[in-house]
Amino acid sequence: MEEKQCPKCQFTLAKLQDIRRLGCAYCFKVFADELAPAIASIQKQEQHIGRKPQISIKVQTDKLNSQLQKAIAQEAYEEAAKIKQKLSVLIESS
Numbered sequence: 001m002e003e004k005q006c007p008k009c010q011f012t013l014a015k016l017q018d019i020r021r022l023g024c025a026y027c028f029k030v031f032a033d034e035l036a037p038a039i040a041s042i043q044k045q046e047q048h049i050g051r052k053p054q055i056s057i058k059v060q061t062d063k064l065n066s067q068l069q070k071a072i073a074q075e076a077y078e079e080a081a082k083i084k085q086k087l088s089v090l091i092e093s094s
C-alpha cells in the first residue's frame with residue numbers, strides 16, 4: 001500500500017511527530033481521516049483553554065467581594081450598593 005503524501009509539501013504521516021507541525025495547510029485535507037481523532041483532541045484542549053474568561057469572572061467577583069467588605073467596614077453604603085450592582089451583573093453574565 002502506497003503511503004499517503006501531501007502533494008504540496010511531500011509530507012507523509014511517517015514524518016508526523018506533532019499534529020501542530022504539519023508540513024502545510026493542505027496536509028489537513030490530505031490526511032483528514034487519519035488526523036480527525038487528533039484534531040478532535042486538540043480542539044477539546046482548546047475549548048478547555050477557552051474557559052479562561054470564567055476564571056477571570058471568578059477573579060473579578062473575588063475582587064469586588066473584598067471591595068464590598070471594605071466599603072461596608074467603612075460604612076460607605078453607597079459604594080457598597082454600587083459594588084453589589086456590579087457583582088450581580090457579573091454573576092448573571094457568568
Ligand SMILES: [Zn+2]
Nearest residue numbers: 006009024027
Ligand atoms: Zn502539506
